[in-house]
Amino acid sequence: MSQPHGEPVLPDLALSSPVDPPRRSLASRFLRANEASVILATVGLVLFIGLLHPSFLQPSQLINIVQQAVFVGILAAGLSFLMSMREIDLSVESTFALTLVSAALLMKAGLNPWLAALAALVLGALLGGINAAAVQYFKIPSLIATLATLSMFRGLVFALSNGQQVTGLPLDHPFFSVLSGNFLGLPLPIWCLIILIAVLSLIMGRTPYGYRVRQIGSNPAAASFSGIPVARVRVQSFMLAGLLAAVAGLLGLSYFTSADPNIGGGFSLSAVAAVVIGGTPLRGGVGTVPGAVLGAVLLTVVTSGLVYFNVPANWSQFATGLVILIAVSLDSVVRNRNRGSDASES
Amino acid sequence: MATFEALGIRKSYGGTHALKGVDFRVRSGSVHALLGENGAGKSTLVKILTGAQRPDAGEVQLDGRVVHFANTAEAGKHGVAVVSQELSLFPDMDVLSNLYPMRERRRGPLVDRTEMRRLALPVLHSLGLNPDLNAPLADLSLAERQLIEIARALITQPQVLVLDEPTSALEASSSARLLSALKVLRERQVAVVFVSHILQEVMDLCDEVTVLRDGEVVLASAPVKSLGVSGIVSTMLGDRAKLRRVEEDAESRAGVQALAQQVTSTHAGPLTVSGLKVQGGAQDVNLEVRPGEVIGLTGLMGAGHQSVLEAVAGLRRTDAGSVTFPDGRPGPRDLRAGIARGLAYVTGDRKRLGLMLDKSIWENVAAVQSVGLGRTGLWLSVPALRQRAQDYVKSIGIRVGSVDHPVSSLSGGNQQKVVLAKWLETQPGLLLLDDPTRGVDVGAKAEMHGMVRALADGGAPTLVCSTDLEELTGLCDRVLVFYAGHMCAELSGEALNSQTLLEAMNTGRGPSAEVAA
Numbered sequence: 037m038s039q040p041h042g043e044p045v046l047p048d049l050a051l052s053s054p055v056d057p058p059r060r061s062l063a064s065r066f067l068r069a070n071e072a073s074v075i076l077a078t079v080g081l082v083l084f085i086g087l088l089h090p091s092f093l094q095p096s097q098l099i100n101i102v103q104q105a106v107f108v109g110i111l112a113a114g115l116s117f118l119m120s121m122r123e124i125d126l127s128v129e130s131t132f133a134l135t136l137v138s139a140a141l142l143m144k145a146g147l148n149p150w151l152a153a154l155a156a157l158v159l160g161a162l163l164g165g166i167n168a169a170a171v172q173y174f175k176i177p178s179l180i181a182t183l184a185t186l187s188m189f190r191g192l193v194f195a196l197s198n199g200q201q202v203t204g205l206p207l208d209h210p211f212f213s214v215l216s217g218n219f220l221g222l223p224l225p226i227w228c229l230i231i232l233i234a235v236l237s238l239i240m241g242r243t244p245y246g247y248r249v250r251q252i253g254s255n256p257a258a259a260s261f262s263g264i265p266v267a268r269v270r271v272q273s274f275m276l277a278g279l280l281a282a283v284a285g286l287l288g289l290s291y292f293t294s295a296d297p298n299i300g301g302g303f304s305l306s307a308v309a310a311v312v313i314g315g316t317p318l319r320g321g322v323g324t325v326p327g328a329v330l331g332a333v334l335l336t337v338v339t340s341g342l343v344y345f346n347v348p349a350n351w352s353q354f355a356t357g358l359v360i361l362i363a364v365s366l367d368s369v370v371r372n373r374n375r376g377s378d379a380s381e382s
Numbered sequence: 383m384a385t386f387e388a389l390g391i392r393k394s395y396g397g398t399h400a401l402k403g404v405d406f407r408v409r410s411g412s413v414h415a416l417l418g419e420n421g422a423g424k425s426t427l428v429k430i431l432t433g434a435q436r437p438d439a440g441e442v443q444l445d446g447r448v449v450h451f452a453n454t455a456e457a458g459k460h461g462v463a464v465v466s467q468e469l470s471l472f473p474d475m476d477v478l479s480n481l482y483p484m485r486e487r488r489r490g491p492l493v494d495r496t497e498m499r500r501l502a503l504p505v506l507h508s509l510g511l512n513p514d515l516n517a518p519l520a521d522l523s524l525a526e527r528q529l530i531e532i533a534r535a536l537i538t539q540p541q542v543l544v545l546d547e548p549t550s551a552l553e554a555s556s557s558a559r560l561l562s563a564l565k566v567l568r569e570r571q572v573a574v575v576f577v578s579h580i581l582q583e584v585m586d587l588c589d590e591v592t593v594l595r596d597g598e599v600v601l602a603s604a605p606v607k608s609l610g611v612s613g614i615v616s617t618m619l620g621d622r623a624k625l626r627r628v629e630e631d632a633e634s635r636a637g638v639q640a641l642a643q644q645v646t647s648t649h650a651g652p653l654t655v656s657g658l659k660v661q662g663g664a665q666d667v668n669l670e671v672r673p674g675e676v677i678g679l680t681g682l683m684g685a686g687h688q689s690v691l692e693a694v695a696g697l698r699r700t701d702a703g704s705v706t707f708p709d710g711r712p713g714p715r716d717l718r719a720g721i722a723r724g725l726a727y728v729t730g731d732r733k734r735l736g737l738m739l740d741k742s743i744w745e746n747v748a749a750v751q752s753v754g755l756g757r758t759g760l761w762l763s764v765p766a767l768r769q770r771a772q773d774y775v776k777s778i779g780i781r782v783g784s785v786d787h788p789v790s791s792l793s794g795g796n797q798q799k800v801v802l803a804k805w806l807e808t809q810p811g812l813l814l815l816d817d818p819t820r821g822v823d824v825g826a827k828a829e830m831h832g833m834v835r836a837l838a839d840g841g842a843p844t845l846v847c848s849t850d851l852e853e854l855t856g857l858c859d860r861v862l863v864f865y866a867g868h869m870c871a872e873l874s875g876e877a878l879n880s881q882t883l884l885e886a887m888n889t890g891r892g893p894s895a896e897v898a899a
Contacts, residue, residue, distance in 0.1 A: 242492045247479055251472045258470035262483035263455025321474030 070315030071327040077313075077363065078334045085341045092344055099222065101336050103291075106225045107132065107284045108303050109332035112310035113236050113325050114280035117273045118178070119308070119316050120240075120323025121253040123171065125274060126182040128281045129303035130189030131163045136285035137193050140202040140295035149211035157282045163189060164278020168271040186304065193297045202295035215290035225287045229329065232283070236325040246323075249273060253320025306335055309360040334363070385409055386431075386462070386542045386573045391440035393426050395791075400426040402597040403440070408542065408573040413564055415576045415584045415606065418594035419618055419823050424577055425793065427594065428546050431575065432464040433457035444541070455484065461541035465531050473520040478502065480519050481534045505536045509563050523684060524731075532563065543567060544575040547794075547821050561587055581611045581824070593617045615824065651708045653812055653843040655694065658703035663689025664867050671843035673708070676834065678854045679847045681864030682887050688816070690864075691847040695727050695814055696720045708811050708843055722755060724811030726842075728801055730820030732794070736801045739790040743782055744771035746789050746800050751807040774803040778833060795826030802833060813837055813844040819853060831857045849887075851880040865890030 086093035111128045118125050135156040142152035163185070170181040205212070217224050240246040248269045252259040260266055289295060312318060313334060314327025338359045342352050388406040392399070401423045408414040418424045429435040431442065433451025441448050444460060451457040454464065471480050478498055479486070487497040499515055506512065509529050513522060522530065535543055564587055567574055576588050584591065585606060591614065593601035601617050609617075650673060658667040664686030671677045679687040692698040694705055696714040705713030707723060714720035717727065729735045737746050745753075748767045752758040758766075771785040780799045782792060789800055798819065805813075815834065819827045834857060838844040848854055854861050860874040863886040871892025873882055886892045 238492065242495075244484075244486045244488065244493060247475070247486055247493065248484075250475055251479075251483060254472035254474040255470065258472060259483075261454060261466075261470050263453065263458065264484055321472070 070322055070324045071330060072315075073366070074314050074327050074330045074334060077366075078330055078337060081334065081337050081341065085337070085344060089344045092341070097340075099226070101340050102226055102229075102333060103223050104340070105329075105333045105336040106229050107288055107300070108306045108310060108335065109229055109329040110232060110280050110284040110287070111277075111303055111307035112314070112328035112332045113232060114277035115307050115311045116314070116316050116323050116325050116328040117236075117240065117246075117249050118277055119253075119311050119318065120320050121249045121269065121273060122256070122320035123178040123270060123273065124182065124308065125164070125167055125178065125277045126304045126308070127163070127167060127185040127189055128277055128307060129300040130186050130193065131160055131278050131281035132285045132288065132300045132303060133193045133297065134163065134189045134196075134285075135160045135282035136289045136299060137197050137202060137295045137297060139286060139289055140205060141196060143205050143209075143211075144202060149206060149209045153211060153286050156286055157279060160278040160280075160282025160285065161275045162278070163281075164275040165271065167278070168274035171274070172267055172270060197295065197297045199297055201297070205289075205293060205295075207293055212290050212293060215287060216293075225291060228283070228287060232280070233326050233329055240323050240325050245269065245272065250321060250323055253323070255321075306332065309364070310335055313360070313363045335360070385443075385445065386575075387443040388427070388431060389441055389443065391427065391430055391437045391442075393423075393430065393435070393437050399597050401430075401437070404594065404597070404599055405602065406431075406592055406599070407603060408575055409590075410541070410573045411568050411571040412589040413568065413574040413576050413587055414603070415578065415588040415591040416594070417578075417581075417584065417591060417614060417618055419825050422594040422618070423597040424594055425546075428464070428544055428575070428577060431457075431542075432462060432544055458538060458540075461538075462544070463535035463538050463540035463542070464544040464546060465528075465535050466546050471519055471527055471531060471534075474518055476516050477513050477519055477522070477530065478515040480530060481537055483534070485538065502533070502537060505533050508566055509533055509536075509560070529560075532560070536563070536567075539570075540572060542573045542575070544577070546577045581614055584614070585611060618824070650841070651706075651710050653694070653708055653845070654706045655690070656704055656706075658690065658693060658705065659701040660686070660689040660693045661699045661701055663693070663698065664864055664869070667703070667869055669862060669869075671845060673841040673843055674838055675860070676838045676844040676846060676858050678858035678861035679845060679864065680849055680854055680861060680883065680887060685864040685887070686867040687862070687864040688847055691814055691816055691845055694845065695725065718754075720812075721750065721808070724808070726805035726808060726810030726813050728805055728813070728815045728818050730798070730817030732797050732801060732820075737789050737797060740788055742786050743775075743780075743789055743792070743800055744768045744785040747771040747774055747785075747804050747807060750804050755808070757808075770807065771803070774806070778803060778806075779829060793823075795822040795830075798822050798830065799826065802830065806833075806837075810837070811842055813842045815844070815846045815848070817848055817850075818846065819848075819850065827853070851883055854883060855879055863887055863892065 082093070082098070091097065111132060115125060115128065138159055139149075139152045139156035142155060143149050147155075167178070167182050167185055170176050170185070171178045174181075207213075215224055219227055240249070248259075248264050251262070251264060252266055252269060256266070288299065292299070307328075310331030311328045312331070314329070314331035315324045316322055316328060335356065339352060339356055342355050347355055386408045388404065391401050391404045391406070393401040404423065404427060406416070406427065416424055416427065426435070430437050433454045433456055436450075442451070443449065444462070449460055451460065451462070457464070472483070478495060479493075481502050482498055487494040487501070489497070502515070509532060511526065511529050511533065513526065513530075519527060519530065532545070564574065576584065578584055588606050590603050591601065591606050591609065592599060592603055593614065595618065652673060653671040655667055655669045659665045660667075667690050669677065669690075679690055681687040689698060693700050694713060696716045696719060707713055707720075707725075709723060711723075714723060714725070717725075721727070733739065738749065744764075744767050747770060748762070752762055752767060768785055774780065775782055775785060778799055780792075780796050780803065782796065789797055792800065798821075802818075813834065818834070819830055822830065831853070834844060834846070846853070846858060855878055858878070860872060861878055861883065862869050863871040863873065863883065865887070868890075870890045871882075871886040873886065873892065877892075882892070
């Protein structure tokens with residue numbers, strides 16, 4: 037048999053002149069971005085509803101929609117870290133409710149609202165830590181572990197509040213007046229959301245921690261092989277999700293000015309849907325914070341839009357679920373097509 | 383002068399002694415080949431050298447100091463980098479971040495991509511790579527990804543670099559790039575451990591060679607120049623091993639031939655492809671594979687040969703043309719439909735596509751016929767499936783402790799035989815092989831080739847997609863060479879040799895074209 041790699045046979049194969057990487061136009065870069073489809077869908081839907089019902093396009097109405105999306109949006113932002121590393125936290129809505137009610141109870145008991153808020157933030161991170169501990173040390177899949185804590189934390193809400201709404205809060209305190217105020221024409225919670233998007237996007241895209249998160253989701257085996265402290269990153273991500281749920285809880289408390297033990301029911305599933313609609317796949321590896329928040333906005337646009345189309349209130353939950361299914365399927369189809377046409381020889 | 387040494391290394395798994403007191407020594411500034419057959423202990427030694435496993439006895443020394451690596455990351459900190467046999471990259475992340483796992487450059491709390499890019503570019507260029515650093519890694523081809531992995535190790539400026547099968551998926555041109563990279567490493571006084579199955583490559587690239595056989599060193603740090611390929615082969619095999627192998631080979635061929643006989647009756651026609659245009663792949667492809675023929679498809683990366691195989695398997699959409707299966711009907715809509723019609727798709731990408739690594743051997747053997755197609759009835763009898771697996775272990779010579787062990791416990795060559803076994807189980811009427819002996823050693827490779835040949839003799843048209851010149855010349859009746867999306871040459875008989883193959887792959891001109899011009 038002749039030699040497998042002929043010796044001087046290698047002709048000058050233009051080895052030394054590597055081909056320039058293909059340059060992509062701005063438009064195609066945008067279309068390849070993970071957030072592209074959710075942006076297009078949201079804008080398209082707003083314009084569509086606006087075309088039929090022009091009053092939908094009034095600034096006050098649009099601001100109102102974003103305001104409603106703030107809570108799920110913040111929960112989704114936290115989940116986008118967990119989901120891009122192939123974990124999930126279904127308990128965020130209970131964390132949201134528990135921090136909200138705890139802060140309200142502390143304020144009612146006479147604690148300075150700012151200190152109560154700080155305590156709620158610490159509590160949120162701790163609750164995330166409990167989830168992390170269950171997943172990390174007892175080796176329970178996060179889907180199951182957080183399904184249990186979803187129920188536990190909600191149970192605590194009812195136990196602490198006696199099942200009653202917490203009212204009689206010091207509403208004249210700056211905590212309430214500042215957080216529910218306006219700045220440059222936008223409600224403060226929306227500003228908080230914008231700042232969070234900016235900061236969390238930086239963390240996701242530009243810090244070593246954000247790299248770790250996505251690397252673990254992309255190839256868990258390679259991640260531990262590369263010496264990435266998977267356990268530590270997991271704990272950090274659960275605590276981040278808890279902390280953000282507490283932030284949402286505090287904004288919710290200042291917005292609603294009372295604490296209902298039922299608050300936030302169904303937020304977890306909306307947040308998970310928002311993350312997926314936003315472009316973070318369930319298999320992880322990719323994560324986008326703005327996408328997740330926009331996913332939440334899209335869901336709110338749908339719910340508000342249904343009102344304009346006179347869908348009976350009792351059908352709106354069905355319609356929302358249907359929209360989630362359609363949105364996620366469309367996204368998956370588009371992604372598969374993109375992948376198919378990009379598939380180069382490998 | 384710095385050295386990297388392993389002294390008296392012992393390691394056993396259960397009752398098997400993988401390493402029986404091995405000494406190994408690499409000088410700085412030299413490229414040292416570590417050779418040995420399947421199961422000779424190479425992989426185990428590499429794992430110990432790189433901190434992936436700890437030895438039962440013996441020690442590893444760097445510059446005369448004893449070092450203990452708890453894991454690969456710690457080995458990395460000591461300047462021991464490894465490019466592993468299986469790819470360990472992050473497909474969703476962009477190319478740049480794949481080059482710095484856990485080692486991102488920072489400016490304040492943020493990752494400093496500018497600095498990372500500045501440091502990475504010279505290394506990438508020295509390997510002849512110039513990818514879009516912001517594109518996701520999944521956009522790169524397999525061969526490019528493997529070079530990225532080498533680049534990732536080089537960026538750490540290691541004192542010791544272990545290249546574990548670095549070129550098994552690489553094209554000839556990439557090997558040439560590696561050659562120039564190794565030159566740079568020698569100049570920087572890096573100690574390079576080179577593990578490879580491609581012996582000619584070892585002759586071209588390495589300075590010294592150590593050969594392991596049955597967990598012992600049989601040739602220590604011999605200068606490569608003093609040995610020929612045939613000398614190395616006989617050292618690797620040893621006399622007894624050689625005799626045994628021939629018998630085994632004949633036996634496994636007989637077993638496969640018996641199986642193949644049953645296949646002939648069901649499928650008789652050829653596989654034909656006419657005017658095929660694959661989406662994003664090759665164009666104007668016409669070919670016919672008659673029963674009993676083994677046809678090779680080859681080319682440089684991205685030349686389109688692989689897209690043809692994938693289109694035939696129903697893995698890729700086509701824009702034009704048609705595929706006709708041996709049963710006379712058009713090609714399948716998808717892979718499952720094809721498998722149900724007697725197609726077998728043996729892939730070299732064991733980790734991703736070929737096997738369920740954490741499952742037992744018998745479960746993997748049963749994966750297609752009994753589980754995927756459900757041909758053995760509604761109820762799966764575990765004892766029966768184990769027995770089937772046991773039969774294959776005997777008939778095609780898979781070296782295993784027990785069929786209950788996970789496939790991941792086997793060496794690469796034996797894993798690949800499990801892949802073959804699970805397809806043999808379906809009695810295929812059409813055989814598609816994609817780089818079937820990637821990372822498989824010489825002996826197991828020859829056995830695999832024997833089995834493929836036997837299957838083809840039984841009547842299954844066979845297509846082999848490969849870039850292994852030895853495989854193409856040794857196994858195939860005809861080889862179709864692709865260049866830039868078109869079939870540029872068809873080689874057979876005298877014209878089918880390494881030299882013409884390599885020339886056609888790289889220039890797009892076959893020997894006949896020269897005559898015409």
